[in-house]
Amino acid sequence: MNDLRDLYQEVILDHNKRPRNFRILPQPTHHADGVNPLCGDRISVFLDIDDDIIQDISFQGAGCAISSASASLMTEALKGKPVAEIEHLFEAFHTVVTTNSECPKGLGKLSVLAGVRDYPSRVKCATLAWHAVRAALEQHKQPVATE
Amino acid sequence: MSALPVLTTVPASNTSLDLTGIRAEFPILRQQIHGKPLVYLDNAASVQKPNAVINAISDCYSRYYANIHRGVHLLSERSTIAYEGAREKVRAFLNAASVREIIFTRGTTESINLVASSFGGNTVKAGDEIVITGMEHHSNIVPWQLLCQRTGAVLKVVPFTDAGELILEEYERLLNSGRVKLAVFVHISNALGTINPVKTMVDLARARGIPTLIDGAQAIAHLKVDIQELDCDFYAFSGHKVYGPSGVGVLYGKQILLEAMPPYQGGGDMISVVTFEKTEYADLPNKFEAGTPNIAGVIGLGAALDWVNQLGLSTVAAHENDLLDDATVQLLEIPGLSIMGTARDKAALVAFTLQDIHPHDIGTILDREGVAIRAGHHCAQPVMQRYGVPATARASFAVYNTSDEVNALVKALWKVKELFS
Ligand SMILES: Cc1ncc(COP(=O)(O)O)c(C=O)c1O
Numbered sequence: 001m002n003d004l005r006d007l008y009q010e011v012i013l014d015h016n017k018r019p020r021n022f023r024i025l026p027q028p029t030h031h032a033d034g035v036n037p038l039c040g041d042r043i044s045v046f047l048d049i050d051d052d053i054i055q056d057i058s059f060q061g062a063g064c065a066i067s068s069a070s071a072s073l074m075t076e077a078l079k080g081k082p083v084a085e086i087e088h089l090f091e092a093f094h095t096v097v098t099t100n101s102e103c104p105k106g107l108g109k110l111s112v113l114a115g116v117r118d119y120p121s122r123v124k125c126a127t128l129a130w131h132a133v134r135a136a137l138e139q140h141k142q143p144v145a146t147e
Numbered sequence: 148m149s150a151l152p153v154l155t156t157v158p159a160s161n162t163s164l165d166l167t168g169i170r171a172e173f174p175i176l177r178q179q180i181h182g183k184p185l186v187y188l189d190n191a192a193s194v195q196k197p198n199a200v201i202n203a204i205s206d207c208y209s210r211y212y213a214n215i216h217r218g219v220h221l222l223s224e225r226s227t228i229a230y231e232g233a234r235e236k237v238r239a240f241l242n243a244a245s246v247r248e249i250i251f252t253r254g255t256t257e258s259i260n261l262v263a264s265s266f267g268g269n270t271v272k273a274g275d276e277i278v279i280t281g282m283e284h285h286s287n288i289v290p291w292q293l294l295c296q297r298t299g300a301v302l303k304v305v306p307f308t309d310a311g312e313l314i315l316e317e318y319e320r321l322l323n324s325g326r327v328k329l330a331v332f333v334h335i336s337n338a339l340g341t342i343n344p345v346k347t348m349v350d351l352a353r354a355r356g357i358p359t360l361i362d363g364a365q366a367i368a369h370l371k372v373d374i375q376e377l378d379c380d381f382y383a384f385s386g387h388k389v390y391g392p393s394g395v396g397v398l399y400g401k402q403i404l405l406e407a408m409p410p411y412q413g414g415g416d417m418i419s420v421v422t423f424e425k426t427e428y429a430d431l432p433n434k435f436e437a438g439t440p441n442i443a444g445v446i447g448l449g450a451a452l453d454w455v456n457q458l459g460l461s462t463v464a465a466h467e468n469d470l471l472d473d474a475t476v477q478l479l480e481i482p483g484l485s486i487m488g489t490a491r492d493k494a495a496l497v498a499f500t501l502q503d504i505h506p507h508d509i510g511t512i513l514d515r516e517g518v519a520i521r522a523g524h525h526c527a528q529p530v531m532q533r534y535g536v537p538a539t540a541r542a543s544f545a546v547y548n549t550s551d552e553v554n555a556l557v558k559a560l561w562k563v564k565e566l567f568s
Contacts, residue, residue, distance in 0.1 A: 004515050008508075008566055038523065041507075041537060062537050064505035065567075119511060 007115040007122075008065065011073075016065040021058040021075035030139065034132030036067065036124055043071055045132040052083050059129060066122050070113055071129035077110055078133070086137070090130045097126045164458070164466050170547050172197040183517030186552045191337050191365060191496050191543035192521050193387045196451075200391060203450035207443040214439055216416055230442055233449030234432070237397055240452045241374045241382065247402055247431040251445050254396035255364040256286040258383035259331075261398055261435065262360055263290035265408040266381075271328050273299030278321045278330040278357075280305040280313055281533060284337055285526040287362045291331065300328070307533070311339035311488040318348060322355050330359045334366035338527035338539070339488030340471075340496040342370070349379045358404065364388055368545070369467065369494050371460045380404055386444065391451035395444035398435070405431050412437040463546045467495035470544045470553055477557040481564065487539055496543035498525070501560065504567050506540040512566060513540075516559035518552075 025031075025046035034043045043061035047054055057078050059071045077089060092104040097116040116126045170176055175195050178185050187195060207229065213222035215230045231246075238246045252258045267290075271277065277291050281304050291302055305318045313332075322330065330352045335342050345361055352359045360381035363372060367384040374382060380401045387393035400408075410417055410428055414437035420427045428434045455463070474497050478484050483502035501509060510522030521541045524531045531537060542556055 004512055004566060007511070013567065041505075062505075064507035066508070068505075122507075122511060125507065 011112045012069040015069035015072040019072040030136040032136035034128045066125040067128045070126045180517040186518040186555045188542040189519045190545035199454045204443045204447040233445045236449040243374045250398040250432045250435045252396045254385040255383045258398035260290045261411045263294045265411045267294040271300045275300040275328045276326045280332045282336040311341045311490045333362040335494045338525040338530040340493045341490040342492040386448040391448035392444045395441045414438040471495045474553045498539040498541040506538045509540045512563045513559045518559045
């Protein structure tokens, strides 16, 4: 049970129960869906980008606790940030959920998902929303898969 | 969800199985997962293999392996005898009329694709209809969709009730259009556990001259299948779901239909004479077995069927039904848990959701308790859509499972609730 608490930390359970920025943006400048083929989960992300700054960001969809919490935490982390920061943050986040390296600084609350590294089958859940944001920036018309 | 399943009042196992002895035959079961004894309840996805099967495969490779049907040397003869011996074992297991009706494939999926391509390509035309059901596995949907795309035929889908039972009046109505060229349906649903009334369904189709294909992937290890009594035209199953190896499966086809069908794939072993002008095909069943087959796999499947026969499928089913009843009672005691698939006639699996906890999370937490279940859409997305859920958790039982393991499942589910409370 204890090591499960490393994965399902309070912050994660809280964001799963009460996801932040969980809504549809009426007129997003960017939008894409992410699909996890393993479980069929689908997450839509919406961005409002102006002047290379993420003015607003939101998501919708049904997913497991890990994918929902990760999406929720991601929207909090990205809101107000310059677009250029997305890749940088995603890279740091990806490192944290896939390797045993130290948590890079500047990840903030996102580091609560570090426990995912011990659950390789769940990495895709944690990165689903990020892949969707990337796809939105590339203005993909098709939903992206997590591979 | 509607009525609860009818339960027997004595959940305790009252069958004559020597469970300790049976478990000892499965080396993989003797291990710990995350420091807990393995409780393997993902049997509907694939069952584990007894020593009899493992040894048969290892024996083949270490003592008499060679290519079949083509060698004059002794090893080739021995391999051919073992391979063809397995075909006879499959025939007997299904009580099919002839070994010519038993075709080895890679599995259920390939068996269905073979029929869709060869039989379907030959008989289905634009405007024709294929009747299928709403509870099919993707492998009994997509090959027919592809066929429809190629030919302009249409799929007609038989709906099912909230309990997960096919609506037979609808099935009959769809059969009556006069345009149906084939009816295909699953024997036991892998997503719901429903045992369909396949005999009735075959009879209804036959009365209208419509051939039938049954997806027996889930049924083969749980129910006695008597092909001659059932009188279906095609029956497909996989070795890996009946204690045999993966990568090998069977298509049963009525001889008269198989003879009229063109080959599925071309290659060696399926011909009698080849010139560049023309090829004469081999007789059944070789016509449908192009190339070197999964020789050791087929031999392993034969060993698996021997092993199952020795236990007796009715004994196996009685034990699994006890586990199912026990699990159903205990699961329903967990507040917020609902079971999907409550058909009166049901096989040994239970699909469920627990409050709004995602099945993927349930699966991860159970895994840490050593309990292996399936979480997801079970390759039956239309079934998930029917119930309006993205996924379910599913525990499925095999002959080696015990009531202690049912208890471990239930205990682990209470932990899930605790963590997410
Ligand atoms: C009902 C049903 N049909 C078909 C299949 C496909 O079997 P295979 O993947 O062995 O070809 C399965 C396996 O999950 C199944 O449960």
